[in-house]
Amino acid sequence: MSLEISQITKTYTTRRGSTEALLPTTFTVDPGEFVSLVGPSGCGKSTTLYMVAGIEAISSGSIRLNGQEITRPGRDRGMVFQGYSLMPWLNVEENVKFSHQLAANIKQEGTMSQVLSHYAYADRLIEIVGLADFRKSLPRELSGGMKQRVAIARALANRPQILLMDEPFGALDAQMREEMQELMLLLSIHERTTVLFVTHDVEEALYLSSRVLVYSPRPGRIIEELVVPFDRDRLLDIKLTPEFVQLKRRLLHLLHGSSSQDRASILMRLQDPANYSPINR
Amino acid sequence: MELFRKATLMLRPRHVLGGSAKAVGIALGFILFALAWSGLSRNYAAEGKAVLFPSPQAVWAVAMDYMGVGPKTAVKVLEARASAPSPAAADFAEDAVRAEAREDLKILGLDLKVSFRRVCIAFLLAALVGVPLGLFIGAYHWFESILQPVTEFIRYVPVPALVPLLIVVFGIDEAPKLMLIFIGTVFQIILMTSDEVRRVPMDLVHLCYTLGGKSSEVVFKVMLPAALPGIFDALRLSNGWAWTWLIVAELVAANEGMGYRIVRFQRYLDTDKLFFYLIILGLIGLLLDLLFRLLNRSLFRWAATDKR
Numbered sequence: 001m002s003l004e005i006s007q008i009t010k011t012y013t014t015r016r017g018s019t020e021a022l023l024p025t026t027f028t029v030d031p032g033e034f035v036s037l038v039g040p041s042g043c044g045k046s047t048t049l050y051m052v053a054g055i056e057a058i059s060s061g062s063i064r065l066n067g068q069e070i071t072r073p074g075r076d077r078g079m080v081f082q083g084y085s086l087m088p089w090l091n092v093e094e095n096v097k098f099s100h101q102l103a104a105n106i107k108q109e110g111t112m113s114q115v116l117s118h119y120a121y122a123d124r125l126i127e128i129v130g131l132a133d134f135r136k137s138l139p140r141e142l143s144g145g146m147k148q149r150v151a152i153a154r155a156l157a158n159r160p161q162i163l164l165m166d167e168p169f170g171a172l173d174a175q176m177r178e179e180m181q182e183l184m185l186l187l188s189i190h191e192r193t194t195v196l197f198v199t200h201d202v203e204e205a206l207y208l209s210s211r212v213l214v215y216s217p218r219p220g221r222i223i224e225e226l227v228v229p230f231d232r233d234r235l236l237d238i239k240l241t242p243e244f245v246q247l248k249r250r251l252l253h254l255l256h257g258s259s260s261q262d263r264a265s266i267l268m269r270l271q272d273p274a275n276y277s278p279i280n281r
Numbered sequence: 282m283e284l285f286r287k288a289t290l291m292l293r294p295r296h297v298l299g300g301s302a303k304a305v306g307i308a309l310g311f312i313l314f315a316l317a318w319s320g321l322s323r324n325y326a327a328e329g330k331a332v333l334f335p336s337p338q339a340v341w342a343v344a345m346d347y348m349g350v351g352p353k354t355a356v357k358v359l360e361a362r363a364s365a366p367s368p369a370a371a372d373f374a375e376d377a378v379r380a381e382a383r384e385d386l387k388i389l390g391l392d393l394k395v396s397f398r399r400v401c402i403a404f405l406l407a408a409l410v411g412v413p414l415g416l417f418i419g420a421y422h423w424f425e426s427i428l429q430p431v432t433e434f435i436r437y438v439p440v441p442a443l444v445p446l447l448i449v450v451f452g453i454d455e456a457p458k459l460m461l462i463f464i465g466t467v468f469q470i471i472l473m474t475s476d477e478v479r480r481v482p483m484d485l486v487h488l489c490y491t492l493g494g495k496s497s498e499v500v501f502k503v504m505l506p507a508a509l510p511g512i513f514d515a516l517r518l519s520n521g522w523a524w525t526w527l528i529v530a531e532l533v534a535a536n537e538g539m540g541y542r543i544v545r546f547q548r549y550l551d552t553d554k555l556f557f558y559l560i561i562l563g564l565i566g567l568l569l570d571l572l573f574r575l576l577n578r579s580l581f582r583w584a585a586t587d588k589r
């Protein structure tokens with residue numbers, strides 16, 4: 001029961017030539033694990049996730065879930081996108097229960113009691129994510145954080161074996177982001193959800209994950225694997241502990257190894273008389 | 282000064298007008314329209330050609346005559362009564378005049394009924410054919426590659442150019458008129474529908490797949506409902522076109538209907554009635570447009586966009 005990714009690569013071919021997005025990448029995600037992929041923009045994190053989801057074809061290598069080769073999207077891999085991607089014409093409850101009206105799920109659920117238990121589970125999820133009072137609200141009436149709660153509940157209601165999340169909190173303000181991180185952490189512990197999580201927020205990755213994989217700049221490959229040493233059931237305060245800050249610094253250095261260089265080159269460009277601009281003078 | 286500041290504020294791009302300011306704007310538009318119209322008609326009148334271009338007042342009088350309360354009817358009634366030998370004969374003569382006036386209204390009713398029927402049948406058919414085809418073109422690339430270029434090609438054949446062919450093929454009954462409206466709108470509906478379907482965010486499609494959806498479910502449970510408000514708006518636009526093609530069809534060959542009557546009025550120089558019919562056509566368009574918009578808003582509350 002695990003996700004095995006071995007030697008996958010991705011090369012995008014466009015009219016203007018081909019882009020190597022991902023160099024051979026290998027890792028596994030075991031049941032109950034919370035694995036984050038972090039890396040600079042454009043390094044291939046989303047690409048990796050989309051290939052696991054079966055949305056993007058892999059150029060070479062293989063991805064197996066429970067020994068089964070992945071070729072297309074399936075209900076065993078739930079997805080939460082950065083954009084909220086709710087069905088705008090359905091209310092909160094209908095969105096969460098959207099999968100229940102799909103033929104594949106109706107067939108699999110079989111007996112009436114199973115169907116009912118699925119409905120009950122969806123109802124419970126709506127309460128767990130704190131939207132009990134907004135069951136009948138339309139997406140356009142919800143805030144960004146609330147929309148993402150719906151998207152998470154919807155993915156979980158389908159009981160996937162693994163939850164794939166692509167920068168799910170990227171568009172939220174700092175406070176809402178922390179609230180959602182806490183919700184996600186507790187959800188993953190209590191529902192024993194296996195999660196593969198993409199973010200470029202190092203702090204978020206450390207706080208949520210049991211393991212963090214660090215990508216190099218494009219073309220991406222894994223340059224570091226970090227097992228987060230904290231107890232899974234951790235408090236938000238942990239972000240302020242010296243151990244946490246130290247790990248965060250280490251990851252940041254891995255990511256922005258060249259940031260002092262960047263600073264120097266920006267300053268150089270700013271001070272170059274050839275680029276002199278008279279604004280504010 | 283304060284008023285001036287407010288006014289300049291109102292003139293800025295995207296500035297939302299209050300209810301009364303908007304009403305003033307609408308009234309202003311119609312007043313300017315009426316002024317331009319009556320100015321033109323006065324020019325014609327000065328040259329003694331008032332009959333070629335009636336004034337707004339003349340058309341208003343015709344409208345009243347259609348209702349049986351206009352000046353022409355009144356004059357005719359008076360004349361009829363005056364030349365009658367007895368009070369009983371006068372009543373009889375008045376009834377005859379009024380019946381004649383009602384005849385005009387009856388003809389208008391008939392024209393409206395016939396024209397509405399033609400548009401309804403042809404437009405419904407076009408929607409019934411166009412929306413599913415547009416949905417499949419927007420959803421399936423293989424379907425698109427087969428149908429889209431052909432559709433684009435046919436759409437650019439000017440519809441009136443088809444009239445002679447349609448008459449040769451379908452004769453001069455109802456069929457060629459329905460076909461003209463159908464052909465004139467169905468390709469627009471197909472292309473606009475497919476555009477709306479293509480605009481459905483890819484994330485929603487992916488999402489449906491990851492929840493276990495089949496291809497058909499992606500099309501009918503995600504793409505169709507997501508595109509429906511846009512499709513509805515496309516139908517509103519092409520309904521306007523349907524009326525245009527209806528008139529084209531009726532101008533060429535018909536024995537009744539709004540377009541046919543307009544040609545008759547032209548032949549007998551009944552330009553005031555002709556104008557009256559034009560105004561009715563404009564009002565029909567306006568009303569149907571409004572109806573479509575209201576329906577759209579009440580059916581698809583989730584898609585309503587805020588003005589700000």
Ligand SMILES: Nc1ncnc2c1ncn2[C@@H]1O[C@H](COP(=O)(O)OP(=O)(O)OP(=O)(O)O)[C@@H](O)[C@H]1O
Binds near residue numbers: 020021041
């Ligand atoms: N559809 C595409 N066609 C061509 N190139 C693509 C396509 N999608 C992604 N790429 C390229 O592949 C590389 C990796 O993209 P990807 O979206 O996986 O990056 P990412 O790590 O998720 O970055 P970000 O943090 O900005 O989301 C990028 O350099 C991008 O330019």
Ligand SMILES: [Mg+2]
Binds near residue numbers: 046047166
């Ligand atoms: Mg990304």
